[in-house]
Structures are given as structure tokens and as C-alpha cells.
Amino acid sequence: MTAADYDGDGKSDIAIYRPSNGQWWLNRSTGGVIVYQFGASTDKAVQGDYTGDGKSDVAFWRPSTGEWYILRSEDSSYYSAPFGTATDIPAPGDYDGDGKFDTTVFRPSSATWFIQRTTAGTLIQQFGATGDRPIPNAFVP
Numbered sequence: 001m002t003a004a005d006y007d008g009d010g011k012s013d014i015a016i017y018r019p020s021n022g023q024w025w026l027n028r029s030t031g032g033v034i035v036y037q038f039g040a041s042t043d044k045a046v047q048g049d050y051t052g053d054g055k056s057d058v059a060f061w062r063p064s065t066g067e068w069y070i071l072r073s074e075d076s077s078y079y080s081a082p083f084g085t086a087t088d089i090p091a092p093g094d095y096d097g098d099g100k101f102d103t104t105v106f107r108p109s110s111a112t113w114f115i116q117r118t119t120a121g122t123l124i125q126q127f128g129a130t131g132d133r134p135i136p137n138a139f140v141p
Helices: none
Strands: 014-018 023-028 032-037 058-062 067-071 078-082 103-107 112-117 121-126
Touching: none
Parallel strands: none
Antiparallel strands: 014 023, 023 032, 058 067, 067 078, 103 112, 112 121
């Protein structure tokens, strides 16, 4: 997990994801502690600002199905979208510069990036060598 700004004040907030029970504990610098029940033990945390509101959204990627689940910071509703396969590595970030995170996976077996951009469809790009690992995104809007 990388640092994220869950309350939109421009500072990274302390947070944990507890896979044993699917809980997210967010210690926001404004607003105190909040706990969300969202996810399962095999899910991978992929938090980021997917909605462009300046706050990081609680999000996870489920390798067994390739499904992304995003809990919107603005109203606590969620949406899901399929993108990726079980052997992929999630690597979300704002790759198109529109202020929203793009669902992205890196496929180590072929060193290929699959970037589902919010503005221009899917970009497939080979970069790296077989077996490489993506570096986690630490972008803070």
C-alpha cells in the first residue's frame, strides 16, 4: 500500500488494510478515524483518486476475478469493473493526466502494461523485461 490523502487536505493520511477481515482503517488528518468493511483476504489494496474529487478512494483489486472495486469518497457508494487476470499486478495511477486514477495492470510474463484510461480507452504498452515488477504509485493530487 502507498500513502494517500483520504480527506482532501493535501496531506497523506495514515491507513491500513486488514486482509484478515477486509477492514480499512483510515486515520485522517482532518475528521479522525473511520473504518470501512470492504474486501476479502485475497484482495489487493489499490487506493487512489478514481473519481477526481481530490480525495483518495478506498479500492481493491481481486486477482481471482480481475475485478476492481472502488468505494467513492464522495458518497460511500461503490462500483466495480473487470480489468486484468490472476497473474497480473495492479499498478493504478493517473496515466492520462485528467486528475483521475486509471485502472492499470502490469503483466510480468510479457512485460506488458494494460492501462484503462478514463479519457481515451485502453492503452497496451510493452515496457520492462519479463519478470519485472511495477513500482507503486505515490502520486498525491
